[in-house]
Amino acid sequence: MACSVQCAQDYVSDARVDLIEQLKNLPLIIEKLYQKKVLNNTEVSDLEAIPEKCRKARKVLDWITNKGKDACLEFLKILDLERKSVLPLKLHTWISHFSFGEESDDIQGPTSCHEIRTLLKTKAKEILDQQCKRSNHFFGGNAKQKFTYIPLVLDRDTEKNKPHNKVIHKSKKSKKPRGKKLRSYIPKDTCRNTPEDLLNSQEKSILLVGKPGIGKTTAVKQMLYFWAERHDENLDFMFYFDKNVLTNIATSNLQSLLLDTLIMSNADLRQKAEEITQYLEDYSEKVTIIFDGISGFHDNNILLRIIHHELLPEAKIVVTCRPETEDDDFFDWPTCKVYVQGFSEESIYTYLTQMPDQDPELVNSVVDNPALFSLCHVPMYAFMVAACFSYYTSEGAHKQCTATELYIRIFRHCIQRHGNKKLRHLDAHIKDCKDKILLLAESAFSATKLKTINLEFDYSDSCIAGVFLRSVSVVSPAFARTFCSFLHNTIQEFFSALWLLEKPQKLHEVLQLCQTEEYKHMKYMIPFLCGLLSETTIPLLKCLFPPDQPKGTCHGFFEKVLKTFLHDEPDEEYSVDAVFLCQCLNELQSSEACLWFLERVDYSLDLSEEHLDPHQCCAVSYVISQSRDKPVHLNLENSVVSLSGLKTILRHSQNLRDLSMTLCQVWTAALKCEQQSYLINLLLLCGKEIYLPIITQKALHQQAGEIITQSADPVILHLCCGQNPQQLSDAFCRTISTWLPSISSVHFTTKQNQRESCEEWEKRVTLFKLNLCLQAALHQKENVQTTVKKVTLCGTDECNFLLDLYSHVKQYETETGRKVLPALLPVYQSTRAEWIIDLSERKASLLLEVLKLQTVKKPVELSGWSDEESEVRSFLQCLPYISQLSTFFLDTKKHLSICSIKLVLVQN
């Protein structure tokens, strides 16, 4: 698409290097320049005398640039007109990006192409209008009339968006460590990619991937809108094919695919179809084709050839699909992948506030309700929430709400509006329509099974099915068929689940099918089915199903789901699609089922390598909240969790075991790739506590250091030990000692089931702490006292630590010949109330050394007396430094005597 406003002279100069190397057919260019009077006879002769191609090209470029912008413009026009013979394919896009303005009439293609573009723009506007009308339908006619796009998070980082949420379990053994690029998942729009950016980019193949209802279609429709509304002179074309058309393509001919329906009723254009197709082929860089909602196209030759750029080689191809199709069909398509992540928090707010019938108080209630708010990150759910506004009360908006409940509410709302019924008559009305509704549900189920959204269902706009369906015509000169489809895929899946509730005997078959490659898309029914079986939704559907019916189905249902999606193989470590199951459980809202699940996974949720959006976090948080006596371990290694999602999970932190380890995983991932603002907010969320792994990773420590040292308030540092016990290294110790001024206390954590014995771990930690103090004594003398305080704050026996520190430093002095002890004097001379020593563990001689450092006598509490003569002697030498001595005796049965003897030493 032509977009450059650069002057011709600059445009040529900027591409000089490429042109010198790649210009073809120079004699033709020279001849054309001569015809246009840009070059004269002598110049042409001079050029002809140059044998070497590059030199000749250089000379041409020198002359035309020296001659000024008119010469350059003529030159560019020649390149554009003769592109096939003078430019390699690579430079076709370059030349088409030059804006020739009004002078370019002669190169803007035949009028038939202009007419086609006008038709395409009209069609695009119709498509967008239809979308508005459909939304309007839900809002009872109050919705905005114009197509509206609220910014979506469009993430181009393929590394961190590896497909997940697979039904087929993943093997832990094959997990690879995530790349450095790991960054936060939504709801943060840091990249601010827009559909317009994608459209204007140089990318020729763009794949938008995302889960149901996340906004893929809307994103590509924004491209369509952008193009349709743009007023410029450029002759460019955008073809949009939605799911309906894609599933009904009956041609293998490019012309027929692109033009048949457009020119069907225009005899004049029909005659020029070949001319138009030829132009589109010759100027394929002016063509954009959108295939929205593609799935399984391997047997469709024409799609294959377009997608692989065999036809229209320079066209921009934009495809949208759900994650499972990305896995299967686009695995090796060299493309720019864009992961549609839904709404950011900011966008949710914008979306809700600009909806019709919104009441600011109601909006705030939704924003304050984590379950509802997190649902809204999926635009389809935001849409549902907004559509429900009209009959929500703010009390209702405060309530916990599952996705299924939202769909049921909208289902009831639409039927109520359609029948023009009062709420109290609604149930009876739904009951009257039961047969029609179930017929529709059956049809939805069959279509879902067949992986299509086209239903062959007889209905009229006035009947109840008309509330949920729209008709779709697939017209071509060869055939014309009318189908109908649901207003959205997810509504079809909801209806499919309704049918399963009616026919529970099919459940087993469906669960089996979900595990097959061909039918894995059927898993999307399962969370809805769980929701329909929930105690909270049963009353809303009692008009369709007598309450006993769902209850009967529910019995043993979740066990079957668990069996399907939870694989445990005796030989291998089993892996679970835990997020999916948590979503099902959240829909089911059953404490009992949560406990089964937790039992089955041994109260350990492996969410490693997952991307958890806020809605999924809510589901995980719900499951955690249901664990009663036994805390849950949450593995978030290499996972990406949004801050709001983490906040939701941490609401139930009392139910989490090894929380420090989990937070350490969160911090590790965040430090590797998050921006500073995220880290600062994470620090706030963790209550000014930072959790770091005890591993030597320079970049990680550098980033952590920045956060710690820049924090306005002192930070509590937790050091967490992973699997390798060797890594409490000196280098790490030195790094931490530099942060100590910004740290209020240091804590050490190890996994509960750490193989290393508790005693060994304690020893290593003590040694590490001693080294920290030694570092302070060596390099930060002024801070030595506070350093000792900080490292001994958390459950360290201060007396023993100070005694050990003395011997540690002494040893260091002996080994290095350096004097360190003087720096530590303030520590020993500070106002310690008393010394407590167990002489069976520490030597009396050591106590003597320490007591000697003091300037005043101190009380001593003694235990573990030793009869060894040297010890006794040493201890007696201590007496002059002791103001008061307390001791405990073991009685004859070796029990600690309850009475203690206090010796008051005579002061001399």
Ligand SMILES: Nc1ncnc2c1ncn2[C@@H]1O[C@H](COP(=O)(O)OP(=O)(O)OP(=O)(O)O)[C@@H](O)[C@H]1O
């Ligand atoms: N950016 C947006 N701005 C406003 N509304 C949006 C936006 N994205 C999605 N929506 C709303 O959410 C609905 C569902 O979005 P959309 O159809 O784009 O999802 P999808 O990812 O294509 O789903 P599926 O995979 O099921 O086809 C839209 O009909 C629209 O009402």
